[in-house]
Amino acid sequence: xxxxxxxxxxxxxxxxxxxxxxxxxxxxxxxxxxxxxxxxxxxxxxxxxxxxxxxxxxxxxxxxxxxxxxxxxxxxxxxxxxxxxxxxxxxxxxxxxxxxxxxxxxxxxxxxxxxxxxxxxxxxxxxxxxxxxxxxxxxxxxxxxxxxxxxxxxxxxxxxxxxxxxxxxxxxxxxxxxxxxxxxxxxxxxxxxxxxxxxxxxxxxxxxxxxxxxxxxxxxxxxxxxxxxxxxxxxxxxxxxxxxxxxxxxxxxxxxxxxxxxxxxxxxxxxxxxxxxxxxxxxxxxxxxxxxxxxxxxxxxxxxxxxxxxxxxxxxxxxxxxxxxxxxxxxxxxxxxxxxxxxxxxxxxxxxxxxxxxxxxxxxxxxxxxxxxxxxxxxxxxxxxxxxxxxxxxxxxxxxxxxxxxxxxxxxxxxxxxxxxxx
Numbered sequence: 001x002x003x004x005x006x007x008x009x010x011x012x013x014x015x016x017x018x019x020x021x022x023x024x025x026x027x028x029x030x031x032x033x034x035x036x037x038x039x040x041x042x043x044x045x046x047x048x049x050x051x052x053x054x055x056x057x058x059x060x061x062x063x064x065x066x067x068x069x070x071x072x073x074x075x076x077x078x079x080x081x082x083x084x085x086x087x088x089x090x091x092x093x094x095x096x097x098x099x100x101x102x103x104x105x106x107x108x109x110x111x112x113x114x115x116x117x118x119x120x121x122x123x124x125x126x127x128x129x130x131x132x133x134x135x136x137x138x139x140x141x142x143x144x145x146x147x148x149x150x151x152x153x154x155x156x157x158x159x160x161x162x163x164x165x166x167x168x169x170x171x172x173x174x175x176x177x178x179x180x181x182x183x184x185x186x187x188x189x190x191x192x193x194x195x196x197x198x199x200x201x202x203x204x205x206x207x208x209x210x211x212x213x214x215x216x217x218x219x220x221x222x223x224x225x226x227x228x229x230x231x232x233x234x235x236x237x238x239x240x241x242x243x244x245x246x247x248x249x250x251x252x253x254x255x256x257x258x259x260x261x262x263x264x265x266x267x268x269x270x271x272x273x274x275x276x277x278x279x280x281x282x283x284x285x286x287x288x289x290x291x292x293x294x295x296x297x298x299x300x301x302x303x304x305x306x307x308x309x310x311x312x313x314x315x316x317x318x319x320x321x322x323x324x325x326x327x328x329x330x331x332x333x334x335x336x337x338x339x340x341x342x343x344x345x346x347x348x349x350x351x352x353x354x355x356x357x358x359x360x361x362x363x364x365x366x367x368x369x370x371x372x373x374x375x376x377x378x379x380x381x382x383x384x385x386x387x388x389x390x391x392x393x394x395x396x397x398x399x400x401x402x403x404x405x406x407x408x409x410x411x412x413x414x415x416x417x418x419x420x421x422x423x
Contacts, residue, residue, distance in 0.1 A: 016106075018323035020114040022074040025319060026067035026161070027118025028125070029312050031154040033060040035126055036305065038150035041134065041141045056305070062288060063309055068161055069281055070316050075165045077327050078110075079103065079172050086173060100170050107169055111162050129308065136300045201243040208235025212371070215378050229287035229371060236283045236367045241276035244363065245269035263339070263352055268359045271328065275360070278317070278324065279367070285313045286368055286397070293393060294379040297386075311396050318404035325357070325408045329415060336416075350416050354409060361405045372397065 037060045079086075082103070089099050127143040134141055211231030248269040293306045336349050344352075372394070379385040 016078065016110050018319070018326060019074050019078045020110055020117070022316070022319055022323065023071055023111055023114035024118040024121065025312075025316055026071050027115050027158055028121045029316070030064055030067050030157050030161075031119065031122040031151070032126060032129060033063045033309075034150040034154040034157070035122075035147055036060070036129070036133070038147040038153070039130070040147070041130075041137070041139050056302075059302075059305055059309055063312070064157055066281070066285060066313055066316070068164060070320050071161055072164060072168055073277060073281070074320055074323055075107065076168060076172075077324060079107075079169050081327050082106070096174065099173055103169050103173060104166055107165060108162070111165065115158055132304065133301065136304060201238075201246050204235050204238025204243045206235075207231050208239060208367075211235060212374050215374055229291065229375070232371045233280060233283035233287055237276060237280045239367065240272045240279045240363070245273045260348060260352055260355075264355045264359065267352070267356050271356065271360055272363070274328075275324070278321065279364070282317055282364075282368065283371075285317065286372065289313065290372055290375050290393060291379075294375060294385055294389070295383070297389065307392075307396065310393070311400075314397055314400040318400040321401070321404050322407055322411075326411065329412055333419075346416065350413060353412050353416065357405065357408055357412065361401070364401070368397075 037056050086099060086103060089102055094102065126146065130143045133139075134143065208231065211228050214228035214231065246269075248265045289306055289310045293303065293310060296303045296306060336353070339349060339352075340346070376385070376390045376393075380387075380390070
């Protein structure tokens, strides 16, 4: 059984590449921020009640939390991608325990390999980051010396992440029936709305706007902006999860003049519904970091750390988004093959898919950039934040997602072009 699991993992190693990249990145980030927190030259002389130490501890906790969430998110899609394979193990007579071991062997191999890569990358970039921080603090110290406590605690966090992934995978295998496993539609199908209380869809745009209004009427403290922006995260989640998909479904026939337009709107609504968790993570990350960047300009060290956290978080989210669309394409290949049989040409299918991706990113830009710009405006008038800081933060935010969109568009175009089914 173990040999079969390793053999199939080797045959389908391409499906694990994105998960490897995500895990390696999260390992690097965890070790890096633990090193910043535990380094004697950076935080070693600060007591627990010192504001700088508390900032570093809070930032480290936030980054570790983001790493855990993104790792579980990517692992969730990987295990769903392997659902048909797991379903076949059920038909072959394997017990729940053996099926779990089968899945865990594959995941453990991926995690161990990725962790080694992450540690190597950490050893490479840690001196560069410490060199910048030492320059800010005017500290003369060896940039190649690492904190043993940071390494041990970082490895403990990584071990905890592995256990969380294994628990999630075991839970998926336990609660998913054989029919659902073999159908392999876990990612691309509409999910039933099982909420006990179902507020009207129109409430979510109002919550989103309410957060914007509170920014201009509340206090001028950083924590206040984060609290008000929380409404933006909840509102954006509801808009992506409920308002826009339902709006497109209700009005598709009314506003769509061609079959291609109808197909685009229907598919975009499905992608939005399935991306609800990603949007929530994105908005929480944005509202948790951007106000701190704007509000800590006078603290050079913490401001640099916040910029670093913002860049790394956006890179991780971009990688997750690339992985999400890659798996989505694999899952929806039969969907587009069926459209081809209905009379759509390959060029039309390519156009539909490209438009779906562009529509998705267009909504992503609108929902997130509105909040970022309003945060900038508030800090500009209340605290005199410079225009250059605004451009830097926008570049740190936009560049990773613009590159992600370009990569996704290129990969999907090449996959459709090289798909022999359309020949």
